[in-house]
Amino acid sequence: MRRLLPALAVLVALAGAGCKATSHTSVSPSLRPGRTVAVTMLDIDFDPASIQVSKGDVVRFQFTNRGNLVHEAFIGDAKAQTDHEKAMTSGHDHMTMGDTADQLTLAAGKTGQLSHLFDKAGTFYIGCHEVGHYTAGMRILVTVT
Numbered sequence: 001m002r003r004l005l006p007a008l009a010v011l012v013a014l015a016g017a018g019c020k021a022t023s024h025t026s027v028s029p030s031l032r033p034g035r036t037v038a039v040t041m042l043d044i045d046f047d048p049a050s051i052q053v054s055k056g057d058v059v060r061f062q063f064t065n066r067g068n069l070v071h072e073a074f075i076g077d078a079k080a081q082t083d084h085e086k087a088m089t090s091g092h093d094h095m096t097m098g099d100t101a102d103q104l105t106l107a108a109g110k111t112g113q114l115s116h117l118f119d120k121a122g123t124f125y126i127g128c129h130e131v132g133h134y135t136a137g138m139r140i141l142v143t144v145t
């Protein structure tokens, strides 16, 4: 499963995929070494609830699901979150969508990671779109400056 690939492989996949749906561009010359943020998934919450990122940072999120439910992590801006929420509630579940470079799904007790280049300043989110979770507030606010 792609979620288990090392961060480098994920970045290569991002570059190769053309990154159509999100804010990715090609890897920039200003690329800084990655930083790792440990994130705990709970029922129903993320810890931490917010993080600060410098523009140009590649952040590797290391997720651990310590809840009893399946949880998801999807990285994107507010519009991407809304679009993904719609897709998730209209029958396009994980079986048809699959995991992508900016999304993973973790069963209880599992770990996984996503790497993301934050190449634009602004407000982004990591949301869980298991039914009802995002609307319940299961998201991380990512502020890129």
Ligand SMILES: [Cu+2]
Binding pocket: 044, 045, 070, 071, 072, 128, 129, 130, 133, 138
């Ligand atoms: Cu969740």
